[in-house]
Amino acid sequence: MEFIEWYPRGYGVGFKVISKIIDVESKYQKIELYETEGFGKLLVIDGTVQLVEESERSYHEPLVHPAMLAHPNPKKVLVIGGGDGGTLREVLKHKTVEKAVMVEIDEKVVEVSMKYLKIDGGLLERTIKGEEPRAELIIGDGVEYMKKHKDHFDVIIVDSTDPVGPAKLLFSEEFYRDAYEALGEKGLYITQAGSVYLFTDELLGAYKNMKKVFDRVYCFSFPVIGYASPWSFLVGVKGEIDFTKVDLARAKDLNLQYYDPERHETLFQMPKYVRELL
Numbered sequence: 001m002e003f004i005e006w007y008p009r010g011y012g013v014g015f016k017v018i019s020k021i022i023d024v025e026s027k028y029q030k031i032e033l034y035e036t037e038g039f040g041k042l043l044v045i046d047g048t049v050q051l052v053e054e055s056e057r058s059y060h061e062p063l064v065h066p067a068m069l070a071h072p073n074p075k076k077v078l079v080i081g082g083g084d085g086g087t088l089r090e091v092l093k094h095k096t097v098e099k100a101v102m103v104e105i106d107e108k109v110v111e112v113s114m115k116y117l118k119i120d121g122g123l124l125e126r127t128i129k130g131e132e133p134r135a136e137l138i139i140g141d142g143v144e145y146m147k148k149h150k151d152h153f154d155v156i157i158v159d160s161t162d163p164v165g166p167a168k169l170l171f172s173e174e175f176y177r178d179a180y181e182a183l184g185e186k187g188l189y190i191t192q193a194g195s196v197y198l199f200t201d202e203l204l205g206a207y208k209n210m211k212k213v214f215d216r217v218y219c220f221s222f223p224v225i226g227y228a229s230p231w232s233f234l235v236g237v238k239g240e241i242d243f244t245k246v247d248l249a250r251a252k253d254l255n256l257q258y259y260d261p262e263r264h265e266t267l268f269q270m271p272k273y274v275r276e277l278l
């Protein structure tokens, strides 16, 4: 048996699977969980690969740590989406963090992740029980949450599904304005932005929307196991922060496997035709 995610133009990313563990329809989306032959459990939402257990760090590390290490002192962090808990887990590795709030719209993703996936090492459950003093989990709409919190966060991380379905609004200019205002005097906003080769138009669209709002915008890419790589990430900067430099001293405590802070500059590698369109 196999699971294949089909991208545009018939490009597929697939895994050999041993069994299907879960197949549920939540209020928002279809959630599936498989056991793969070689990568542990595979989480799929609306037919798109969210992560494979044994390589999810190739996504969560570049999503979280470049921004956290470029910010001089990230204390308050907002995660939008990320119901599996992988992003929150990486955020809390940073000792500077006093408070990390995660706003996930779909309770069912959290439920399935806690019960069957467990990449968070019990973090979600402890957070819900109030046993993680630095973490808070809100089941709700990130767009609404952002509108109500001004001038507050040092880093905002959007770990959403692709810009279709429930996550569509998270790539709009209006949402970026709310995000800019939700950041303090200086801050960083980071979002996953799709496959460089197969969603180039969506990536460029999001980049242009962000340019209208943030003081500076960076686009970087990383090869993620399970996605049509290279995968893109967009960073919006508010105020005096240099995203091209990271704090290597703080990086030492993170136990990283994929993102290499000592080669931070390699993140900015882009196919020539994409760089020329940015």
Ligand code: AG3
Pocket: 005, 048, 049, 050, 051, 082, 083, 084, 085, 086, 087, 159, 160, 161, 162, 192, 226, 227, 228
């Ligand atoms: N969130 C980003 C998933 C995007 C993948 N898109 C795709 N396969 N077409 C992943 C959730 C992990 N915390």
